[in-house]
Amino acid sequence: MGALCRLPGIGRKTAERLALHLARARPEEARALAAAVARVGAEVNTCARCRNLADRDPCAICADPARDSGLLCVVESPADLAAMEAAGAYRGLYFVLSGALSPLDGVGPGQLGLDALTRRAAEGVRELIIATNSTVEGEATADLVAQSLARPGLLISRLGYGMPVGGDLKYIDGLTIARALESRRRREPGGS
Amino acid sequence: MGALCRLPGIGRKTAERLALHLARARPEEARALAAAVARVGAEVNTCARCRNLADRDPCAICADPARDSGLLCVVESPADLAAMEAAGAYRGLYFVLSGALSPLDGVGPGQLGLDALTRRAAEGVRELIIATNSTVEGEATADLVAQSLARPGLLISRLGYGMPVGGDLKYIDGLTIARALESRRRREPGGS
Structure with a gap:
């Protein structure tokens, strides 16, 4: 129950309910969950190109020849990338930052991954679409990305x-x- | 209590609480409320120019010489106009439609007030900003307004x-x- 309690959004009561369910469930069920959880740690990796969570490298998006490799969309997190994909309107590639600028949480310009983004943007990208969130941190990050990546021939845009x-x-x-x-x-x- | 109950968002319980409060309150308090409610009916009118609720005609916005009379913002309701004003970013004038197109509720093209809008837009307006809501009805209304008001020399835009x-x-x-x-x-x- 202590282990369940550490999951985000799961408090003592929910953890208790889950633990009791697992205790009462058939043993195969608990084993299947344990195996699935173990697989997450073993199989989920990071795509070296876009830095999204993926089960192979390059990930399915980066490896898709039907996508427009001249468009690079910069997002804050894998969850934001998933939201963009679910919208179904974007056919380019992605780059996932390590969150947004947040000096109080120890995320400064050095932690975002701008060096990797600069290298990635040099690989045939014609438009960089900054899709950081519209929060204070997201805006500061957008400014920093726009300033750091500016070079002739690269169009930088914002949602x-x-x-x-x-x-x-x-x-x-x-x-x-x-x-x-x-x-x-x-x-x-x-x-x- | 029955009269209070007919107000929007006020159910039986809230009406009961309000009625008991008024019954217990000093008589002046109830009289002041009654007078204020009566004044709404007597003093609140509609501005003939923008069709917003107002206590005089033309209303304070239409009569303000500091506002740009070349900009006309079309909204669905007085509440939308109030939201635009509260945003504090707009310095032109307004026109309030009678809601949005909604054939099921009996609001067709004839009920919106397009004739009045067409006349109003002919009075020195250079840009018509359609600020209907981004709902299905609001979009249909925006299409209709854009089609009906189109004329050379009038720029029509949408939020x-x-x-x-x-x-x-x-x-x-x-x-x-x-x-x-x-x-x-x-x-x-x-x-x-």
Whole structure:
């Protein structure tokens, strides 16, 4: 139960419920879970190219010849990469930073992996899309990446800000409204 | 208590609590509330220019000479207008539609107030900013407004879509990520 308790989002009560379930379950069930957990440690590695979690190197995304290798999307974490992939709108490659700049947590410019990103961006990338989060740390990281990677011939872009899809103006915060206003786009009749 | 119960968001229990509070309160307090409620009906009108709720006509926004009368922002409701104003980023004028297109609720093109908007847009407006919500109804309304108001010399724009400020990629829905990717912007080093 102590081991379960250390998992994120699992407190004493949930750990107790899980432990009792495993104790009552058929032995094969507990063994299967133990084996799966052991496999995570043994088989999950990091792709040397994009630094995403992967079971092989290069990962399935980096190795996919159908993807546009001229586009490189920079995200903060594997979870952000998964969200981009789930959106299904991006057909380029990725680079996963080691989180966002956060001096208080000991993440400074040296810890982000900018050297590896600089090397990676030199391999035939024409556009670098910075997709760090829209938080204070994510913005600071975006600034740093844009400054560090700037070189002639490399287009650096940032995800657009504005209204989330399905959003209702009266429930959206003022900063987002201001950004949406700033980033308004010309609309042709009939077009979107 | 029945009258309180008809207010939006106030159920039986809350109405009971309010009614008991009023019954126990000093008589002046109940009278002051009654007078304030009566004043709403008597004094709140609609501005003939922007169709926002106002206590005079034209309203304080329409009558403000410091605002840019060449910009007209089209919103669905007075609450949306209030959200835009609270954001503090817009210095033009407004036009409030009668909600969004919603055939099931009986709101068709004829009910939105497009005739009044067309007349209003002819009064020295150079840019019409469509700020309807990013819902299905809001988008349909935006299309209709863009189609109906199109004329040479009038720039029609729509609020930008994308990441809300403070947003974390892994918690943002896929459609919004796709829009943010679509509306990405070139980023100069050091700029924002």
